[in-house]
Amino acid sequence: MNQNVILQIAGLYKRFGDFTALHSIDLKVHDGEFLAIVGPSGSGKTTLIRLFVGMDEPTDGTIWLRGQRIDTVPANQRPTCMVFQSLALFPHMTVGQNIEFPLKIRGMKPAERTARALELLDLLRLPRSYHGKRIHQCSGGERQRVALARALAFDPEILFFDEPLSALDYRLRKTLEKELKDLHARTGKTFVYITHSLEEAMAMSDRIAIMRAGKFEQIAPADDIYNRPVSRFVAEFMGEVNLFPLTVEESGAASAGSFTLPPRATARFGLVAGDPATLMVRPEYIGFVGAGTETEPDLSVRGRVLNEFNLGSRFQYEIEAEDGQRLTVETQRDERFGGAIGDTVTLGWAIDHCHVIRGE
Amino acid sequence: MNPTRLTRAGLLAYGILTLAFLYLPLVAVGFASVSKSRYLSFPIRRYDTGWYAEALASDTVRDLLLISLKVAGIVTVVSMVVGFFGALAFARYHWRFRGLFQKLILLPIFFPQTVLGLALLMWFNAVDIVPSWHTAVVAHLVWISPIATLIIAIRAYSFDPTLEEAARDMGCSTLQILREITIPLLMPGVVSAGLFAFLLSWGNFPLSLFTTGADSTLPEWLYAKMVSGYSPLVPTVGILTVAGSAALLAVALIAPSIVRMWRRTPQA
């Protein structure tokens, strides 16, 4: 992927009366990338996307598209397009008329328009016969594809997506995630996708930007966000996690309550006495230590099994450590815990799988 | 919890009785219109359609019909246009005085129509306008265009504003959005508002009473005859105006399916 910046924002502010929806945010979107903006509801992601496409105006700050200021350009003159959560397909037009609509507005001749619409139907793998269909005759997945075709019709610089999959059922959502990722690869367009679903963002995007209370918390590739979150918020937002507050002592060892981090580990993380820090381990890296385990794990904790949850592809356990801290552990199906609820067990994991979040 | 069959049957009977109650007086007028005798008395002894022939041949009735048609026609067109934009301001856009606007629109509907007609008469007098059927158009509009607005507003409420946003995002100007999206989608509401406007204007009497000047509409003439003594033409002309409304409604109800059939044929 080339690293040309296609969209850049600087110092973007948005206030609604007394409420500040966006607090001076900066962002660079690379040409051709699939960027997901993820955040809980109310974090400002919808406000941000509405500023991008020009449906709202920023209170302060600048938006550049390929080096040109666009925050003062009206929505209908921006070379960007948005796929709405409701899809916003025009119910009084056929599939073909919907797809051709932006071309008609730009004054393209009917014959050319139709040819382009048919190409787009091919691109989205919809039968060409759909050109004359009514919107209400299409299924949910088909409507999604029509909306995509319409958004691509006038060859916009960037496509914005406002949670278009959130209203669909699980299976269809999974299928469309794959198709969307595939469409991104085939068209080479820049996609900016907002969602509250971590799963959706992880499945499709090159980079993820996490939003919280009108600011970006972290912007990084999906793996980094998952394994090396910069804050407790990101760690907890990106799925199940075990967090242990650390107290680093003069000796170099760090106490995490029910276990102690040896000095070589604290040295590796660059921690010195008095640093506030939290140790993070994802549940899938923790295993049960039994008689059959060949090597001693780097870190271990004893605790009691409180509950087992069947997640389908995995099993999840809730464990109470001796100091009362609750841990979440996940195993593959073939590594299912053999004992009973209430059993005392030893859990172990490797230092390599730990990550330290600095700060309070 | 769910109503029993007996309750259902009772409520259905109640509904049918209500309809009968609403239409009973028209039945009486209908019978009276085909009574041969000059002085009406039930039960009717001899039936005759002579009064219809007389009414249809009458120049007075033709003039009244023409004026009623002109008034209703103009009221329909104007209230459709004003009501369309009014409904957008009422239901679609969030603007500063929307709440106030919504309430202002309701006031004329609540207002006693006779008093409104008199107030208009004084207003026309104060600005030196001689009342004629033109001023009656204005009087009808005061009451009918708010109703048209409400009817279109119901449609505008169920209209998804992201459709307009999407159109703008794809490059539409405000006027293009209006032409391509808003008008086609609100059209059913506008058409039914027009229908209401025509029929309400056609049948309105209290607003016309003081505002037509020397001209007269059908309902006005009927009222004048009713209070000044019985004329055998009253039930006849009354039934004719009702028949006119009914015919228009029938056309309005059947037209959409004819249009649909006609549209389908060339494609097949």
Next chain:
Amino acid sequence: MERLDRRLGALCATPMLLLLGLTFLAPLVVVAAFSIMPEKVFDLWHQPDFSAYVEVIRQGYWTSVAWALGMALVATVILFLICWPLAYAMAKVYRRFTLVLTIGVVLSLFVSENIRLFGWVLTLMKGGLIEGHLRAWFGTGFDGLLYNVPVIIFGLVYVYLPFMLFPLAQGIAMIPDDARQAAYDLGASRRRVLWEIDLPLAAPGIVVGGLLTFVLAAGAIAESKLLGGQAVIVIADDVETAFTYGQNWPLGSALAMVLIAIIGSIAIVGVSRIDLDAIMGRRR
């Protein structure tokens, strides 16, 4: 977009505001101005005085005000009672019949009010549809049912039925079935459900229906004239008489102002309490 919304909203409201300003508010100002003119003048170039209002009080016009309001109140209460079961059935019980009833009732509105009332005259008068047939079949007639106060109220109930029925049905349709179901489930009797769930949740519809019928009935003229004969005179009738036979515009205006003040204050108080967006089915 918010700024655009605001601009377009004001722009779209302009034609209606111009229309209502010129043909509704301006005439009301003229009425108010005429009401403070001296007796029997036909223009506004006179020294204002309050002689017309003095006349209103001195001539005892309050009886016609009382008649109008009293009959409107009775008609409204009767309409509420007879429309509630019907509106309930339209919203919750009938299926296709709701459409039939709606169309039937709306169609009746398109027939000129005076033709329908005239039909009742033909039905109820001596020698009319009812009395005439009774006499022909059983040999005994009666004096006809017209020209009294109850028949005027009957006329009001007849004419304003749609204005109670539709708002009530709309209000009842807003009651979620879940809430009623839950109330039964929690042990409420039918009467308790009516009292605790139906009436409070349908309140917006009840307010609109009650307000519409009361206000329209209070300003009605044709019912008392056509059905009531001269049994009682209502205020709107007085207004008309002052303008036509009396040729006293200031007196008519003063009487009109009294009527406008009463109806206007009721309408404004009522209207300001209802959320039109909720009643008319806003999606956002």
